[in-house]
Amino acid sequence: MSPEDRLDERRTWTAALLVIGDEILSGRTEDKNIAQVAHWLDTQGVRLREVRVVPDDQAAIVSAVNWLRPNHDYLFTTGGIGPTHDDITIESIAAAFDVPVIIHPEARRILEEYYRDRPQGLTEARLRMARVPSGAELIPNQASGAPGVKMGNVYILAGVPNIARTMLEALDGALEGGQPMASVTIRAFAAESDVADLLKAVQDAHPGTQIGSYPFYRSGMFGADFVVRSDEGAKADAAAAALRERLAEAGVSTGEAD
Amino acid sequence: MSPEDRLDERRTWTAALLVIGDEILSGRTEDKNIAQVAHWLDTQGVRLREVRVVPDDQAAIVSAVNWLRPNHDYLFTTGGIGPTHDDITIESIAAAFDVPVIIHPEARRILEEYYRDRPQGLTEARLRMARVPSGAELIPNQASGAPGVKMGNVYILAGVPNIARTMLEALDGALEGGQPMASVTIRAFAAESDVADLLKAVQDAHPGTQIGSYPFYRSGMFGADFVVRSDEGAKADAAAAALRERLAEAGVSTGEAD
Incomplete structure (x- = not known):
C-alpha cells in the first residue's frame, strides 16, 4: 500500500442532500428522505454534512446545486422528477451544469416497456421522465418505471420515499467511501x-x-x-x-x- | 388606508428555517420540526422559503444564520438549546451577531422556580439554559422550564418537537405577516x-x-x-x-x- 493509499483510507467522504419541493415547505408533506438518505450514506462510509430544502423554482435549485456540488464529494437530490409541469429538477440541474436536456435512449426504452400495456402508452408527458442532462447516466428504479439520474457527482432521486429507497439500494457499494461512523x-x-x-x-x-x-x-x-x-x-x-x-x-x- | 398600507398588505412575508443537530444528519432522529414550523408559519401569513440542516458546529451555524437572516423577514432555528456541551446554538448565534452571551435575568428566575424542588436545584449546567445573546428577548415555554430566545429577526426554538410547538403557540399573532396561502x-x-x-x-x-x-x-x-x-x-x-x-x-x- 502506498503512502497515498493510506492517506486516502483516512479521508472523510462527505455528501449534501437537496430536497426539492413546494410540498415540504408548505408543510403538506412531511419529509421522509432526509433520515433515509442519511442512514444509507452512513452505511456507505459517507457523512451527510448539510441538507437544504428549496421550492420548485429553477433559480433556487440551480443556486443550491452549484453551491453544494463543489463543496462535497457527492450531492443527492430528491423530488421533482415526475411527469408534470411542476417537476423541474432535470432542467434545473442541466442549467446548473450548463448542458442541454436530452432524451436518454435507455430511459426511453425502459418507459416504452413500462407503459406498453397501459392506456395511451408512452405519451409526451410520460416521455418527460426519460429526459436527462446531456452526459448523465441512469440509476435503476425497481419500484416504478422512471429511472433516477446521475450527473457528475449529483445523484437525482425520486421524491416518493419508497422509490427513492430502491434507487439508493441500486447504488449500494457504487460510491467511493470510507468507514461507517x-x-x-x-x-x-x-x-x-x-x-x-x-x-x-x-x-x-x-x-x-x-x-x-x-x-x-x-x-x-x-x-x-x-x-x-x-x-x-x-x-x-x-x-x-x-x-x-x-x-x-x-x-x-x-x-x-x- | 394609505397607499403604503395597501402596498404592505400585498407584500409577501418570508421565513427560513435552520435545523441544528448532528442527530438529524446521522439519520438517528427523523425531523418533525420542518413540517410543523411550515404549517404554523402559513397560519401566520408567512411563507417558508428555505430550510437548511447543519451539524452542531459553530462555523456551520454562524455561516447559515448570517446568510439566511438578511434574506428573509424571519429566521427560525430548532435544536441545540439544552444544558449539555453539544448544545451550542446560543453561543453560535451570539457569534453571528457579534455580541457576548449573557445570563438573562428573567430566564434565570424561571429556571430557579422550575428547579426549586428538584434534586441539586439550579446547577451550573442547568443555568446554561438561561444564556442568551446580549440584547435578546425570551419566548415562553409552557412544556418545560427553559425558554426560547428571540434575537433580532431570529427565533431560537427547542429541538424537541412538542417543546418547539408550545414556543410557536406562544408566538401566535406576534409576527407581522400577510394572508395565509x-x-x-x-x-x-x-x-x-x-x-x-x-x-x-x-x-x-x-x-x-x-x-x-x-x-x-x-x-x-x-x-x-x-x-x-x-x-x-x-x-x-x-x-x-x-x-x-x-x-x-x-x-x-x-x-x-x-
Whole structure:
C-alpha cells in the first residue's frame, strides 16, 4: 500500500442532500428522505454534512446545486422528477451544469416497456421522465418505471420515499467511501442536566470522539440517550466504557437504547 | 388606508428555517420540526422559503444564520438549546451577531422556580439554559422550564418537537405577516402522467396560481392530489373549478383529499 493509499483510507467522504419541493415547505408533506438518505450514506462510509430544502423554482435549485456540488464529494437530490409541469429538477440541474436536456435512449426504452400495456402508452408527458442532462447516466428504479439520474457527482432521486429507497439500494457499494461512523448509544435514566459536566469531561478526555445527548421523557421518567460517535470503533468503545463507569459512579442507571 | 398600507398588505412575508443537530444528519432522529414550523408559519401569513440542516458546529451555524437572516423577514432555528456541551446554538448565534452571551435575568428566575424542588436545584449546567445573546428577548415555554430566545429577526426554538410547538403557540399573532396561502386540494383517481398536459393548461390559464401534483398508489389504485395554491383565495377557487371541469371532461373521477 502506498503512502497515498493510506492517506486516502483516512479521508472523510462527505455528501449534501437537496430536497426539492413546494410540498415540504408548505408543510403538506412531511419529509421522509432526509433520515433515509442519511442512514444509507452512513452505511456507505459517507457523512451527510448539510441538507437544504428549496421550492420548485429553477433559480433556487440551480443556486443550491452549484453551491453544494463543489463543496462535497457527492450531492443527492430528491423530488421533482415526475411527469408534470411542476417537476423541474432535470432542467434545473442541466442549467446548473450548463448542458442541454436530452432524451436518454435507455430511459426511453425502459418507459416504452413500462407503459406498453397501459392506456395511451408512452405519451409526451410520460416521455418527460426519460429526459436527462446531456452526459448523465441512469440509476435503476425497481419500484416504478422512471429511472433516477446521475450527473457528475449529483445523484437525482425520486421524491416518493419508497422509490427513492430502491434507487439508493441500486447504488449500494457504487460510491467511493470510507468507514461507517462507529456509534455506541447508552440510555441513561437521569435528566441530561444532572450529568452534563460528566459528559463533557468524558468527551474532553477522549479526543476524536463526540458525545451527543438526546433527552426524552417517557412513562413519567426523565432520561437521555448518549450517543458516542467516532471515525474509529476502538475510540468510540473506549469513550463509551468510560462514560458508563462515570455514570455508575454518579448513581445513574443505564441500559440499551431501543 | 394609505397607499403604503395597501402596498404592505400585498407584500409577501418570508421565513427560513435552520435545523441544528448532528442527530438529524446521522439519520438517528427523523425531523418533525420542518413540517410543523411550515404549517404554523402559513397560519401566520408567512411563507417558508428555505430550510437548511447543519451539524452542531459553530462555523456551520454562524455561516447559515448570517446568510439566511438578511434574506428573509424571519429566521427560525430548532435544536441545540439544552444544558449539555453539544448544545451550542446560543453561543453560535451570539457569534453571528457579534455580541457576548449573557445570563438573562428573567430566564434565570424561571429556571430557579422550575428547579426549586428538584434534586441539586439550579446547577451550573442547568443555568446554561438561561444564556442568551446580549440584547435578546425570551419566548415562553409552557412544556418545560427553559425558554426560547428571540434575537433580532431570529427565533431560537427547542429541538424537541412538542417543546418547539408550545414556543410557536406562544408566538401566535406576534409576527407581522400577510394572508395565509389559499389552497384547494383535488384528489384525482388517475395516474398524474395521464393528465399532465391538462394540469399545465389550467395553470397557464390562471396566472397567480400554482398547481402541484402529488401522486399516490393506494389500495391498488393510482391517483394524485392536485394542490392549487394562490395568494388570493378567489384565484385558487377559479383555477380549482376549471381543473375539476377539465378532469371531468377527461373522464377522471375526483374527490376530496383526506
